[in-house]
Amino acid sequence: MKQEKLPLARLRQLSEHMPFNRSLGLRVAKTHEDGVTIEIPIRDDMRNLAGVLHGGVSATIADAAVGIAVLRHFGGERACTTVDLKINYFRPISEGKVVARSKLIRVGNHLAVGTVELKDAAGNLAGFATATYMLLEWPARIKIKK
């Protein structure tokens, strides 16, 4: 049986339960057939020594973009945990927001893999990531209240 995918409102609610995402102001902007678009508005406390967005914020949003896509894919009924994240940085982001568009390219029995395009507010490609999540089958450690 195919799981019903989570609607946007529900995904937004869930993302508000994740403390680190919330502290970064992460927002689910859109859902797609194969993934999601999320964004983080840039704040001054997210910058690095060079004054641009810290790579750690981009890594966080890339990780989250695939995690939220997996969550949605399984209708919130399956827990998952990142086992691997790889991110390439192309250009610095200094203003506005960072936008991450994830696509699930593989959902297996144990692992799910997604790609992520990272863009700045003007739509320039700023980075690219691949994340692998392990799908947990055991009594999930998280209980999502409905």
Place this chain on the structure above:
Amino acid sequence: MKQEKLPLARLRQLSEHMPFNRSLGLRVAKTHEDGVTIEIPIRDDMRNLAGVLHGGVSATIADAAVGIAVLRHFGGERACTTVDLKINYFRPISEGKVVARSKLIRVGNHLAVGTVELKDAAGNLAGFATATYMLLEWPARIKIKK
């Protein structure tokens, strides 16, 4: 001419100028011949849906651990920017702190590569990362005040 490496006190000072590191409470704990040890005390606002440390915080500290090692290696005289970060997650971290020990394994003319062991407060290996930095030769975008 070999650059003189930055001492611990100076590295700590620099890390305080990086807004995102500061907002995470990142601390340089130790310098080594080939890298640094840095740590972030875990706060509740760094957790994910499962209640453990968000992978984005681990990615941030891994990225920073290599960046700070490169900064130190060149005596703070050379700017650098992450071009690639790859991180494997082995086990969740729920309490205490996350500790990152970086080692520069390659410093070339254009690129520097470092590995990072991520551990929890008890010393268990929680993850492993590899980061590649591009060494900037052009008039550096950052000016580090001494």
Place this chain on the structure above:
Amino acid sequence: MKQEKLPLARLRQLSEHMPFNRSLGLRVAKTHEDGVTIEIPIRDDMRNLAGVLHGGVSATIADAAVGIAVLRHFGGERACTTVDLKINYFRPISEGKVVARSKLIRVGNHLAVGTVELKDAAGNLAGFATATYMLLEWPARIKIKK
């Protein structure tokens, strides 16, 4: 000035000058606006213990798919060398051929990054890779005869 891209016939000729590609029977099947499609027919001497295509062959074709796309992008006028390859394996390939479709997603001053979809003969996605090439500016170590 924008470099003229290499035509298919020229790319094929070049690929025949690469001993390892030749020994694997690598063939350039198609060029695209943003990359190339190449393939390797599976031979029994390319299998692993499980009897399926060795991951090293997939890694080789992924690496080559981006390298050939870079070669083409610069009209064969610029040497390049792989600095980083990351590949995810989704499903084993046992018969027919392995097909790699590369896309250059970033061409900077020093680095070029491409993604690769790996498919089996039936068109099933068997893996996904990202490769980073350094663009060499110094007197190239290779001289491509025209």
Place this chain on the structure above:
Amino acid sequence: MKQEKLPLARLRQLSEHMPFNRSLGLRVAKTHEDGVTIEIPIRDDMRNLAGVLHGGVSATIADAAVGIAVLRHFGGERACTTVDLKINYFRPISEGKVVARSKLIRVGNHLAVGTVELKDAAGNLAGFATATYMLLEWPARIKIKK
């Protein structure tokens, strides 16, 4: 119960059953508490356009170095398959052999992760890799004859 590790002679025998390893002349040189050292003598048919060792051969030996370490770790009693390989290339190898020393840094219930140092015949570090293997629990697809 802890599995007895495979001795060197047995590992060598197994590696001879892997067609692609055999066709590259891969040899298990040494076993270690935490991994193995394997090597491939460089032949002219392993070169790329620049005349140096093709990155695909290095990727193959990196993949194999972790796979053989996993095989040994479980006494040959457990099948495994690569899910992810990441390799950084530092310097070209032109003569002699490529040597890969793997270390298993994580063996979990489902995944095993190893790092690999790639060196040339003179002992110079030529690259670094991380590979993730999925441990197969189902009736293994391979049957290793003893």
